[in-house]
Amino acid sequence: PLTPSAHGFCANAADLLFVVEGVLRGHFPLINRRVVRDERDQVIRSGNIFVCETSAGPIKRWTDGLDWSNSRVMDGGFVYRQLREGAVMPAKGEGRKAAEDAISGRSAAERDRLRPYIGSLFSTALFHDDGLIKKMISIATGGLVYHVVAYYNLDDVQFGRL
Template sequence: FVYEEHASGIKRWTDSISWSPSRILGNYLLYRELEKPFPPGEKKRARGRNGKSTTQSGGITKSRPRNSVPFQTGLEHGSEYTTVPSDDERHLVGSLVDSYDFKEQGLVKKTISITYQGVPHHLVSYYHVEDVKAGLLPSPVDDPRLRGVVPRTELLTGQNFRAPIEEAQHGTYLSGAYMPNMDHQYAPIGFPTHTQQPALQQQPQQQHQPQLQYQPQQHQ
């Protein structure tokens, strides 16, 4: 979902899902869906390494089992997370690995905000980690309508991004997201051109021949 504050009148995006506290991942804010919401009056406090967390209501201490995170090979669930998360896994969820009671196969919410011509614009996305790992979510470079679109310079350089935007030899790191280079030519916004599409063969133009009008034969 993409919206801008002035036209939409939306100052704060809300939904009906219970989310963990946000964590910074590159230039994005990341949230993970929880198994259940925090009890009223309880501080949203992450668990320690021993799997315990302390509530702030009456000094009651509760012990909760560590969450089993579905980062095993394939889509296996229910096994304890016993290995250190890989870089690829942390690229997907950052530090939100097992610090809260995350819902199995739950959603991830990823947001980013930019200011264009003085107006704040916000992007909010929802997805499943398993779908990302399975390659089911296409990127803009996979869409022939978008892969040739070049973002305006002020969208990239006029923001207070935490992570620098830099180009690498084999791809572009844009706000913490890796986009591989594609074999295409860049054109102004809204006018993509694609070299991978075969060019249309031009047919030789035929000279226009005036049609002969039918003349009725006159009988003598």
């Protein structure tokens, strides 16, 4: 199966830049192919971080085959939450705002505590209960563009498993 570039939790853009620096220095592998269906469950896991070069390399866009929420800008990149099986994010004008804004009884203190990990993606009606969170950022350096994709589970981060 595909080997991730690194493993851990990237709390912010600086952590993601650190991983790219590790790839550029040869400490971590650069990913040169997409995940294939047969290896998805083994590879797309909490803590796995992938770095691919998208400007001249074989991967133009990272795809993992999972269903994700709409993106939210967070710390210079984007964050997504895994959707429940069969869930579909409503299109604009079809209740999307209500679905995205649903707080499901979370207190203001809990929302503030979770915001560094999930941004504004609080709605639990559509999200997988124990699903992954995907953080993505593109970094341009040396005339090339590197795409960093980090996966994590909220419990893994909160309980120090990553």
